[in-house]
Amino acid sequence: MAPCSLSLHTGRAARPSVASRASPRSLGSGASRRALVVRATTENTTTDAETVTDKNLELMRHFSEQYAQRTGTYFCVDKSVTAVVIQGLAEHKASLGAPLCPCRHYDDKAAEAANGFWNCPCVPMRERKECHCMLFLTEDNDFAGREQHITHEEVVEGISHSH
Amino acid sequence: MEIQGEAQFEQEVLKSDKPVLVDFWATWCGPCKLVAPLMDWAEKEYGDSLKVVKINHTPNPEIIATWKVYGLPTLMVFKDGQLVEGSHREGAVSKPVLLKYIQQHVPTTVKV
Numbered sequence: 001m002a003p004c005s006l007s008l009h010t011g012r013a014a015r016p017s018v019a020s021r022a023s024p025r026s027l028g029s030g031a032s033r034r035a036l037v038v039r040a041t042t043e044n045t046t047t048d049a050e051t052v053t054d055k056n057l058e059l060m061r062h063f064s065e066q067y068a069q070r071t072g073t074y075f076c077v078d079k080s081v082t083a084v085v086i087q088g089l090a091e092h093k094a095s096l097g098a099p100l101c102p103c104r105h106y107d108d109k110a111a112e113a114a115n116g117f118w119n120c121p122c123v124p125m126r127e128r129k130e131c132h133c134m135l136f137l138t139e140d141n142d143f144a145g146r147e148q149h150i151t152h153e154e155v156v157e158g159i160s161h162s163h
Numbered sequence: 164m165e166i167q168g169e170a171q172f173e174q175e176v177l178k179s180d181k182p183v184l185v186d187f188w189a190t191w192c193g194p195c196k197l198v199a200p201l202m203d204w205a206e207k208e209y210g211d212s213l214k215v216v217k218i219n220h221t222p223n224p225e226i227i228a229t230w231k232v233y234g235l236p237t238l239m240v241f242k243d244g245q246l247v248e249g250s251h252r253e254g255a256v257s258k259p260v261l262l263k264y265i266q267q268h269v270p271t272t273v274k275v
Contacts, residue, residue: 076193076197078197080193080196081193081194081196081197082193083193084191084192084193084196085191085192085193087191088189088190088191088192088193091191102189102190102191102192103189103192103193103194103195103234103235103236104189104233104234104235105187105189105220105224105227105232105233105235107224107228132194132234132253132254133192133193133194134193134194134197134255135193142257143197143255143257
């Protein structure tokens, strides 16, 4: 669906609209036909939803780097795995207000987000460094790389092949 | 093969005349992305003796609830309409691990 915004126009209404149902008579005799029209227009701008997701993507990317360094864990040798998880976390952060783990099924996502157990970093990760999303990998994990950094470009590249 | 809905699950998995390896996945699940090409490999490698299907958890909540799928990816093997005991496995697998998994749960599988 194309992004749209509401714009306020005054003056002669070019065409009938829902907002301008008042008859000319109600505007007073002799009054020029000026009507306040609120009209939806489509503009080629980033939607609020996309902005929120972009901001959360950066938030989760930065969090992932910091948390990996703090816990002595590493990103997957295949960084597209890391990127995909970061995107999943960002989407949940945007939609639910919390970075719910994207590698699980939930009967009620909102309830799970409110509960917190599976909000990243989830309890298994915090208690035992167990991240089944493969976002934070211990050194001895077969899939662990040696990096604790991932750039915004790497995230974008990693998720671009996952649509 | 991607399947959706209980009717298709019944037809393609439960009524299959050969064993079926099922891969439950999610869109933004990193390990699922890692496993996906291994499923394609297994499908080619085991030819006619093993069917491989993928199920996205989001549009299939009934299947998920029936088979108690929570962590993703989850692998399962079905044979003669039944879940092969011990084949419910959560998490990513490497190729050697997948090979062992298939040999363990689908012993009749013949490598092409």
